Amino acid sequence: MLIELKNVSFTYMPDTPLAQQAIKNVGFSVRTGEFVGLVGPTGSGKSTLIQHFNGLLEPLAGEVLIDGRRIGSEISALLVRQKIGVVFQFPENQLFEDTVFKDVAFGPRNLKCSDEEIEERVRSALKMVGLDYFEFKDRSPFTLSGGEMRRVAIAGVLAMNPSCLVLDEPTSGLDSIGKREILTHLERLNKEHGLTIILISHDMNEIARMVDRVVVLNEGKIEFDGSPKEVFLKRDDLLKMGLDVPEYASLLIKLNERGFDVPLDLFELNEVKDSIVCALERRSR
Amino acid sequence: MRAFSKLTIGQYYPVKSLLHEADPRLKIVLLFFILTTLFVVNNFLGFIFISFFLLMTILAAKIPFSWILRGLRPIIFIVLFTLIIHFFFTAGKPIATFGPLVVTEEGFKNGTLLSVRFILLIIVTSLLTFTTSPIELTDGIESLLTPLKKIKVPAHELAMMMTIALRFIPSLLLETDRIMKAQVSRGADFESGNLFKRARNLISLLIPLFIGIFKRADELALAMESRCYRGGEGRTRLRVLTMRHGDWLIGMVTLLFLIMAIFAGRL
Numbered sequence: 001m002l003i004e005l006k007n008v009s010f011t012y013m014p015d016t017p018l019a020q021q022a023i024k025n026v027g028f029s030v031r032t033g034e035f036v037g038l039v040g041p042t043g044s045g046k047s048t049l050i051q052h053f054n055g056l057l058e059p060l061a062g063e064v065l066i067d068g069r070r071i072g073s074e075i076s077a078l079l080v081r082q083k084i085g086v087v088f089q090f091p092e093n094q095l096f097e098d099t100v101f102k103d104v105a106f107g108p109r110n111l112k113c114s115d116e117e118i119e120e121r122v123r124s125a126l127k128m129v130g131l132d133y134f135e136f137k138d139r140s141p142f143t144l145s146g147g148e149m150r151r152v153a154i155a156g157v158l159a160m161n162p163s164c165l166v167l168d169e170p171t172s173g174l175d176s177i178g179k180r181e182i183l184t185h186l187e188r189l190n191k192e193h194g195l196t197i198i199l200i201s202h203d204m205n206e207i208a209r210m211v212d213r214v215v216v217l218n219e220g221k222i223e224f225d226g227s228p229k230e231v232f233l234k235r236d237d238l239l240k241m242g243l244d245v246p247e248y249a250s251l252l253i254k255l256n257e258r259g260f261d262v263p264l265d266l267f268e269l270n271e272v273k274d275s276i277v278c279a280l281e282r283r284s285r
Numbered sequence: 286m287r288a289f290s291k292l293t294i295g296q297y298y299p300v301k302s303l304l305h306e307a308d309p310r311l312k313i314v315l316l317f318f319i320l321t322t323l324f325v326v327n328n329f330l331g332f333i334f335i336s337f338f339l340l341m342t343i344l345a346a347k348i349p350f351s352w353i354l355r356g357l358r359p360i361i362f363i364v365l366f367t368l369i370i371h372f373f374f375t376a377g378k379p380i381a382t383f384g385p386l387v388v389t390e391e392g393f394k395n396g397t398l399l400s401v402r403f404i405l406l407i408i409v410t411s412l413l414t415f416t417t418s419p420i421e422l423t424d425g426i427e428s429l430l431t432p433l434k435k436i437k438v439p440a441h442e443l444a445m446m447m448t449i450a451l452r453f454i455p456s457l458l459l460e461t462d463r464i465m466k467a468q469v470s471r472g473a474d475f476e477s478g479n480l481f482k483r484a485r486n487l488i489s490l491l492i493p494l495f496i497g498i499f500k501r502a503d504e505l506a507l508a509m510e511s512r513c514y515r516g517g518e519g520r521t522r523l524r525v526l527t528m529r530h531g532d533w534l535i536g537m538v539t540l541l542f543l544i545m546a547i548f549a550g551r552l
Contacts, residue, residue: 016352017299056466078472086470093460094467096492106489110472142496156471 001068002164002196003053003084004029008062010048022048024220025062030198032163035190037207037228038200040217041242046200047089049217050166053198054084082111085162089169091153092146100126100144100152101137107160125159126152128193129185147178154182158189164196165189171201183210208232208246208267216243229265248272255279298415304346305416308532309425312413315539319409322543322550323402331550332401338542339408346416356411357404364400371396419451420524428526441517449505457498464493 010023022045030036040046051057052064055071066083069075088094097103104122113121123133129151136144141152150170157165167186171179187210189195201207207214207228214231216224218241224231232238232249239245245253252262252272260279266272304312319335326332343353375392382388414422427444434440465475468489475486 051466054470056469078474081470081472086467088463088467088470091467093497094464094471094489094493096489106468106473107471110474160471 001029002032004065005052006063008052008059008064010057010060014060022220026222028215028222030196032196033194034196034213035211036198037211037214038198038217039207039214039243044217045220046217047168050086050168050200053166054086055080082160083162084164084166085157085160087154087157087165087167087170089172092149095141095149095153098140099138100141103141103152104156104159107156111160121159121161125155128158128189129155130181131155147174147181150174151182164198166198168200169202204244204246208249228267233264296414297418298348298352300347302345302347303531304342307535308526308528309417309421310428310526311528311532311536312417313425313429315536316409316413318543320406322546323405325547326550328550328552330552331546332405334542334546334549335405339405342412346412348415353408357407360407364403368396368400371399420448423448423451424524424526460497461490461494464490
């Protein structure tokens with residue numbers, strides 16, 4: 001297991017009237033190479049949960065294991081942060097250097113890499129997010145477009161050479177081109193580089209299309225954990241929590257209820273279209 | 286990161302109590318009286334009076350003592366420092382010796398009095414912020430400053446600036462926390478290392494923070510202008526401050542106590 005949480009609970013400002021339990025007895029693990037979608041309504045504890053993955057927050061109860069080792073006692077926090085890269089919401093707000101190169105190099109420099117190694121890492125990190133090294137390395141990050149800035153910020157985390165990338169709403173606030181670019185690169189990182197990815201998103205279409213496994217968090221507890229098909233079949237429960245269901249899944253479930261024989265686990269436009277056409281042909285026959 | 290959640294000084298403690306509901310103007314004026322008294326009083330008897338009064342106030346305000354103590358945490362060092370300096374470096378009648386260091390009677394008395402005064406000072410001031418929300422506080426200050434408008438003191442503008450500043454403190458703390466966590470995730474270390482390395486890491490926090498602040502200020506100005514804000518002239522208010530009977534009573538009791546404390550304190 002790459003990441004393993006055992007009965008983790010966390011409370012903000014404990015022992016005060018402002019105390020707020022954000023995570024309640026969560027058990028959860030991620031295997032190497034998985035692409036996990038983490039969804040849940042606002043305030044369900046997603047952002048709090050991911051901060052446990054790289055030791056930014058210590059659980060009040062329970063334990064967090066990385067590669068089977070306890071954060072803090074058996075594996076150092078710095079090593080954990082190298083292994084588990086966390087990209088927070090609006091990561092472009094963390095850019096601070098005057099060139100893209102220096103900003104992406106911040107992580108490897110903190111890891112005390114040699115100059116050659118740093119250059120190599122920056123080059124490959126920028127490539128992983130689809131930015132041309134020579135075109136971008138000397139530009140100021142503040143002159144880039146929103147989508148480019150965000151990709152530079154993600155490259156800054158990738159330059160740590162993590163084996164797992166955790167992203168909190170990486171596409172929020174971007175236009176559709178920016179969104180698509182980030183998502184295709186994430187998909188490639190998972191498929192081609194074997195990077196484990198945990199993706200938080202509100203866009204269920206995005207989640208359904210990309211991930212192998214969906215984890216639903218509600219009021220600090222894990223409500224569902226399974227394949228997109230399994231989870232999105234619980235349409236009514238999800239809607240009750242204030243979550244959406246992918247539009248295609250919604251359509252297919254409704255058609256199924258009306259007696260059309262269509263599979264429920266399709267999340268791509270073409271596949272959905274074909275299956276509906278097939279079902280219609282079968283019926284007219 | 287943790288440090289922010291442990292800091293209680295200046296925070297509002299949201300419960301319902303006699304003191305929470307009192308007029309903020311009254312609380313501000315009384316605070317000034319109490320502070321003055323603290324500086325006038327010059328012996329232990331006076332401080333006992335004031336301490337007793339504060340004890341009652343804390344009980345009436347329903348603030349747990351642990352919060353008061355936590356508010357004192359940041360000043361422990363200063364208090365200890367004052368104590369030590371006074372104990373050992375005041376000329377006068379010696380009462381104890383520690384090696385080459387001599388404690389004098391005057392030093393002991395002055396040091397303790399000063400420390401007690403300082404601690405009480407912090408407690409009263411934090412009592413005001415524990416029981417008064419920032420909005421009430423600025424409303425109170427604006428109202429108290431209004432008579433000074435005649436001599437061209439921009440009361441409304443000052444209050445508005447304070448409101449905005451106070452409003453942004455939690456946001457900025459949150460933002461600082463977020464950027465810090467993002468940089469720590471990239472291997473930054475804000476807690477150890479030599480001065481040069483720490484300064485370098487601090488830059489990775491300060492630059493994004495400042496960019497954020499300027500952006501926010503710009504957006505706020507635009508939002509205020511879009512809603513036709515043009516200063517305090519003729520602006521009506523949502524909350525109108527009123528002194529109730531209970532408030533007058535609180536004022537009277539406090540003044541009575543303070544007068545007694547001053548008498549006892551000057552004996």
